[in-house]
Amino acid sequence: MFLRPKASEKLAFATLRLSMALVLAFVSIIVIYITVNGYSALSLDFITQMPMKRMTQGGIYPAIMGSLMLIGLSMAFAIPLGILSAIYLNEYSTPGRASWAIEMAINNLAGTPSVVFGLFGLALFVKYFGFGASILSASLTLALLIVPVIIRASKEALMTVPQEYREASLALGVTKWQTTRKVILPAAIPGMMTGIILSVGRVAGETAPILLTGAAYFLPRIPDSVFSQFMALPYHLFVLATSGTSISQTRPIQYGTALILLLIVVMMNSIAVVIRRHYRNKLNR
Amino acid sequence: MMHRKKKEKAIESTLLMVSGVTVVALFLLCFFLFREGYLLFGDYSIISFLTETSWYPSSSPAKFGLLPLLTGSLIVTAGAIILSVPLGIASAIYISELADPKVAQLIKPFVEILAGIPSVVYGFFGLIVVVPLLQDLLDLPTGQTALAGSIMLGMMALPTIISVSEDAINSVPTALKEGSLALGSTKWQTIYRVVLPAALSGISAAVMLGIGRAIGETMTVMMVTGNTAIIPGIPEGLFDPVRTMTATIALEMGEVPQGSEHFHALFAVGAVLFLITFIINLIADSVKKKYRLQEGV
Numbered sequence: 001m002f003l004r005p006k007a008s009e010k011l012a013f014a015t016l017r018l019s020m021a022l023v024l025a026f027v028s029i030i031v032i033y034i035t036v037n038g039y040s041a042l043s044l045d046f047i048t049q050m051p052m053k054r055m056t057q058g059g060i061y062p063a064i065m066g067s068l069m070l071i072g073l074s075m076a077f078a079i080p081l082g083i084l085s086a087i088y089l090n091e092y093s094t095p096g097r098a099s100w101a102i103e104m105a106i107n108n109l110a111g112t113p114s115v116v117f118g119l120f121g122l123a124l125f126v127k128y129f130g131f132g133a134s135i136l137s138a139s140l141t142l143a144l145l146i147v148p149v150i151i152r153a154s155k156e157a158l159m160t161v162p163q164e165y166r167e168a169s170l171a172l173g174v175t176k177w178q179t180t181r182k183v184i185l186p187a188a189i190p191g192m193m194t195g196i197i198l199s200v201g202r203v204a205g206e207t208a209p210i211l212l213t214g215a216a217y218f219l220p221r222i223p224d225s226v227f228s229q230f231m232a233l234p235y236h237l238f239v240l241a242t243s244g245t246s247i248s249q250t251r252p253i254q255y256g257t258a259l260i261l262l263l264i265v266v267m268m269n270s271i272a273v274v275i276r277r278h279y280r281n282k283l284n285r
Numbered sequence: 286m287m288h289r290k291k292k293e294k295a296i297e298s299t300l301l302m303v304s305g306v307t308v309v310a311l312f313l314l315c316f317f318l319f320r321e322g323y324l325l326f327g328d329y330s331i332i333s334f335l336t337e338t339s340w341y342p343s344s345s346p347a348k349f350g351l352l353p354l355l356t357g358s359l360i361v362t363a364g365a366i367i368l369s370v371p372l373g374i375a376s377a378i379y380i381s382e383l384a385d386p387k388v389a390q391l392i393k394p395f396v397e398i399l400a401g402i403p404s405v406v407y408g409f410f411g412l413i414v415v416v417p418l419l420q421d422l423l424d425l426p427t428g429q430t431a432l433a434g435s436i437m438l439g440m441m442a443l444p445t446i447i448s449v450s451e452d453a454i455n456s457v458p459t460a461l462k463e464g465s466l467a468l469g470s471t472k473w474q475t476i477y478r479v480v481l482p483a484a485l486s487g488i489s490a491a492v493m494l495g496i497g498r499a500i501g502e503t504m505t506v507m508m509v510t511g512n513t514a515i516i517p518g519i520p521e522g523l524f525d526p527v528r529t530m531t532a533t534i535a536l537e538m539g540e541v542p543q544g545s546e547h548f549h550a551l552f553a554v555g556a557v558l559f560l561i562t563f564i565i566n567l568i569a570d571s572v573k574k575k576y577r578l579q580e581g582v
Binding site: 242 | 289292293306307308311313314318321322371373375379383394396397399401402404406407408409410414440443447471476477497501502503509538543551562563566569
């Protein structure tokens with residue numbers, strides 16, 4: 001059964017459109033389902049109160065604070081490391097063994113499963129360095145997990161800075177480092193921001209690494225030092241949805257927690273898109 | 286003048302050292318993973334680890350057989366790839382060849398959201414929606430099956446497959462397409478006979494990266510696959526509960542005393558997982574380089 005070229009084209013294109021529609025339907029169903037069910041759980045109390053009655057009531061305040069601390073601390077390690085590495089790779093390095101080794105390490109780290117990072121964090125930070133199961137161990141682990149993302153995005157941002165900028169600055173007798181700091185970096189910062197913002201979403205959602213390095217099942221207080229254990233949003237959702245005797249009782253809290261995680265991700269993605277658009281328009285002008 | 290030069294040199298060395306942190310990190314990761322895993326083989330034979338067909342960490346004597354976990358990971362991943370590859374490639378063709386550029390610009394952020402949703406949220410959605418649905422539709426004793434894991438992982442692998450394939454399709458030279466159209470081929474014939482073959486190596490890289498993403502995923506599979514450590518039959522094992530390597534590490538690490546045989550066994554499983562993703566990435570990388578080279582010609 002051979003179809004005429006025009007007819008088979010119609011059939012093929014319909015299939016392609018259907019596939020795309022199916023993918024978009026997946027996104028919409030997940031987002032709408034979580035939003036509709038989580039919406040009623042959201043309230044000011046939900047985000048400002050401690051969990052109560054063996055976590056079946058009350059809010060998720062300590063999990064929110066735990067996640068924020070995790071984001072803050074891991075970014076404090078990963079951002080300088082990522083940006084400086086990208087500067088070296090794009091502005092200073094010449095093809096050779098050093099840059100080959102760094103690129104290879106970045107590629108491999110980027111492809112390593114997050115649970116393996118968890119094992120690594122457990123062996124190195126928790127056990128070997130003796131940081132114990134703590135915010136510090138978890139943040140360092142997450143920082144290593146997202147450094148490749150930040151390096152790649154920052155390097156791409158540096159690559160889009162026109163070569164003339166460098167030449168003009170160097171021709172004026174400005175040193176390479178001053179050129180990088182005063183000319184190249186300001187031009188590349190918006191592009192770098194998109195990578196950083198996307199990795200904030202990633203840190204907020206990662207569960208397996210923190211499960212092995214310090215996340216606590218239940219802790220009715222805010223951690224007071226970097227060596228404390230902590231609650232975090234994704235682990236809280238996992239615990240409520242899978243263990244304990246009151247899984248169906250805590251359903252509203254689960255939906256609410258899932259919605260907050262989703263909101264963080266959608267917000268971060270939107271900011272990244274806006275920055276990218278703005279930046280692209282500026283460059284094209 | 287000398288002073289300025291010295292300062293510049295110092296800055297360059299500092300930057301080199303900072304970038305070296307990634308190399309050190311990878312080295313330490315390998316070292317600790319393999320060392321902690323290797324310690325299992327003091328008392329437990331590596332042959333049993335590789336050939337033993339059961340994983341009973343708390344029986345006595347304990348059995349640490351990799352096979353049920355490895356086959357569990359493989360069946361879930363295979364299912365995910367079968368579901369997501371056709372869908373992902375078709376969507377990539379739609380975005381780069383059919384869609385109005387304005388529509389494409391709207392669709393892309395949506396697909397990126399799919400990439401950004403945390404795995405625990407996918408797991409939660411799978412547990413509450415997909416698992417009961419499968420149980421009812423297929424009349425299974427439990428919906429927590431390899432298939433549930435494949436469906437969720439397939440969704441999660443889609444953005445990777447779509448964006449990398451789209452990249453590959455976009456990098457096919459316009460001259461090739463125009464040549465084909467000028468010869469009187471329809472647009473579909475051009476896509477099917479010219480564009481896709483030219484983009485094939487890039488698309489294979491996309492598939493490899495999708496496999497890497499699926500095999501390393503932890504939370505989602507742990508929440509929807511039922512976590513029973515038995516070697517699944519193929520293909521009927523898709524409808525049974527399975528347990529993957531990733532889920533085993535995450536589930537059991539919390540309960541084992543540090544330094545115990547079981548603790549080292551979990552690191553050994555982690556080392557195997559690392560080796561698998563390492564090889565997959567290596568293949569994806571070399572395939573990608575190949576199509577970059579072709580492009581250059």
